[in-house]
Amino acid sequence: MKIRAAAAATCVVLALAGAARADTADGDALIGRDWDAIVETARGGEVNFFLWGGSDTINRYVSDYLGGVLAEEYDITLNRVGLTDTVEAVNIVNGEVEAGVTDAGSVDLVWINGENFRTMRQGDLAWCGYTATLPNDALVDWSNPAVANDFGVPVDGCEVPWNRAQFAFAHDSATLPEPPRDMGALLDWIRANPGQFTYPAPPDFNGSVFVRHVFYHVAGGADRLLGPFDQALYDEIAPQVWTLLNDLEPSLWREGRTYPTAITQLDQMFANGEVAFTFNYDPAQFGLAVDAGIYPDSVRSYGLTDGTIGNTNYTLIPVNSPNKAAALVLQNLILSAEAQLEKARPEVWGATPGIEISRAAPGIREAFADLPSHPSVVPYDELAAAALPELQAEWIAAIEAGWIENVGR
Amino acid sequence: MSRLPGPFLALLLVALLLPLVPLATWSVAHGWRFPDLLPRDWSLDAWAYALSPTAGVLRGLGLTAAIAGAATAGSLVIGLPAGRALGLYRFRGRAAVEILVLAPVLTPGIAAVFGLHALFLPLGLTNTVAGVALAHLIPVLPYTILVLSGVFAGYDTRAEYQARSLGASPFQVLRHVTWPAIRPGVIVAALFAFLVSWSQYLLTLVIGGGRVQTLPLQLFAFAGAGRADVTGAIAVVYVLPGILVLVLTSRRLTGRSAALAGFGR
Amino acid sequence: MRAARPWLLLLPALVVLGGLFLGGIAMAVARSLGITPTSGLSGFTLDAYRAVLSDQDIGLSLALSLWIAGASTALSALLAVPAALALRRVARGPVTFLFQLNLTIPHLVGAIGILYLFSQSGSFARLAHAFGAIERPGEFPALVHDPAAIGILLTYVWKELPFLGLVVLAQLQSLDRDFEAVARSLGASAWQRFRHVTLPMIAPGLVAASALVFAFTFGAYEVPALLGQNHPQALPVLAWRAFTDVDLDARPEAMALSVLIALVSAGLLWLYLRAFRAAPR
Structure with missing residues (x-):
């Protein structure tokens, strides 16, 4: 009897786990949902972030800073997957979708722009239309054509800016x-x-x-x-x-x-x-x-x-990502003024923010203004x-x- | 007869070791530009990064070892009976079997890997550790079978018959008769199988789809990104296990052993 | 029943090698011909081969790969013989260990080491500067990313010479020294002894092992990818580029290239091994 009860309980747990998993693969079910509910769905899960892996400082920022915040505040595990070329990630998604893997892909988030973005758009490999769901989307100036267009291709809510370059x-x-x-x-x-x-x-x-x-x-x-x-x-x-x-x-x-x-x-x-x-x-x-x-x-x-x-370069969630809720939480974190400020520190990365600083809280704005500049790096304003x-x-x-x-x- | 290497051999040995020198030096260098013969500063930064959890080098080390271990175990399980068959029996079709066993060694590695990817994709084996370990059997298995058939060629089955006729069970025969006789050869085969898997690059890259980040993939990424210091540190981590294996097997490793051919493939 | 026994023992190996290796090649052939066995789609076409063979770079790439494989195999074999002869005369132990050492070091590590040694700002260029031979890196000869693929050859010779050397050494050690002594007592010169006694006895092992080297160097990706020029590229680099092209239509071309690499390599090896079998001893 005990054994049967335990087996039944296991089945229920498995069914629930399966449901939760399917829930975050089904992007449409997430769009427009209450943000707190999305965070709760994502809690305890994982997110596989694919990005060029040749810089130890960028790797540190992603694994330690972003991964650290995700683990502490959301109990989400960040797996950083280093690439030699972003096209590798595009190929993974492309191959999976071609093979009929539509809800259990291996890529949850990818650092991308330009030709690779165009490929993903053309192949219907990008998940789209969700950006307004992110609370920190308010910090993005979508009226700026240099942000709303990725190498001339309209972004159309298929990706979220990370850096300006x-x-x-x-x-x-x-x-x-x-x-x-x-x-x-x-x-x-x-x-x-x-x-x-x-x-x-x-x-x-x-x-x-x-x-x-x-x-x-x-x-x-x-x-x-x-x-x-x-x-x-x-x-x-x-x-x-x-x-x-x-x-x-x-x-x-x-x-x-x-x-x-x-x-x-x-x-x-x-x-x-x-x-x-x-x-x-x-x-x-x-x-x-x-x-x-x-x-x-x-x-x-x-x-x-x-x-x-x-x-502008962006992060994108592939259409077959099984962890879309966790990917959304990571994207929202990436867009946050605090994470953008950390990334802008010369010793961390020194990257130009992808958000509009003037929309951030006054304390953050001052911190941005006080950032030391690296003598070897030409100031962004000058460029x-x-x-x-x-x-x-x-x-x-x-x-x-x-x-x-x-x-x- | 001289016991010291002559000038030709000495020069050769130095040349063979030379490529490791800048790699090891870079791993502790900070700022080493033309025309400096030695780095301006020494630093353990690259090592601190390589050994930190962020870099994933230690995870890559564990992963590379796990894949090599699985491929080794698999190749022994499959290779022991096959080696016994090729070592002990003369039968029709033997030549064809030998050709099939040798074919993966005599064919460029790139020949089967793209097709294997297409084969693995619908099975869900691409981008997985299991798929990579399975794929590693292609280069690993031929060497294992070759070494083990050599081991069995010098093996006398009469001891097994005697033990059986004295009432030993098949398991007792295996444990007390067969195993002690073949053990040294099996250990060598296992170590070599491990190293063949250890040095795979393209097979892991294609089948693992970048998801299975073994040490050679991490090494290539940093070498490609021009971080010579981190590259040097990963390279040192990457070559040490092989050198350790050599320390254990140097005496057995002669050109007579078919396993020799397996190194670095 | 007894006749079936070896086949039973071989069954797992045949299934695995047949399934993975032959299956992989069969799949590559099928895909290169436009056939997709898994989905039952069959659109036989030679387009991929037409596209690959009509590319004006293919001839250059084939020539480069043949040069890389041929020259590195020949150089390694040529140097392996004197190395083995020298090695036979000295104490074993540490010397042998050093000679064996880079058998355990993957090609990729060797290629990076060669890059740091031989690039125009590498260790040797710095030595040349220290001796006043050059003023700027550009004055140092181009030995990596160079048209003659010298850096790639150096990596392969560095890696394959010890392998071939140890194969030859093993043959020398199993060779009866009496033959050489007899030849000497009959008044044969050192060259005659080598040519007519030693060489015929080491040749079979050297030929077989160098065939392995040729097959490997002809189809290896990572060394030419790291040390090659932007143009022309070795065949495996070309194949990898087609395989990773964002345009999935290029995949059959990658398959076709890999099939062509296998065919060319198999054909050359067959000729090579046949020539040596037929050669008078």
């Missing part, structure tokens, strides 16, 4: 006190100083952004290139860009016969003085590299005065003054393919 160059002020400040001057400098400049081969994320800056330069600004992909316009500008870049090759590192395969290879070459510049979409990386002893203290960074491309928008994903794909075809071979 803007492209910047780094140089060593000890060996190069006065770097060229705009694209024309940079190209002249490269021709005058052969062998000391190169860029990672697209489709490397940062190499691709550099090529887009050249594209803007040739097109005489960003304005003509915005909007949907225009084959005629591409055919007009692209050949000029390829000619310019091919003519530049004799002045590049190894005479342009080869290119670094990844930004990190360029970073290593810069660290050792093999080249005079590196660049990054996330200038905070320069400060972290100085602190880690990779770059000399004399490294400084700046944005081109004729404009630098900016973007923002010359901000250029990103192109739409179709443009980017065409430019990357064109570079590989015409310059990379």
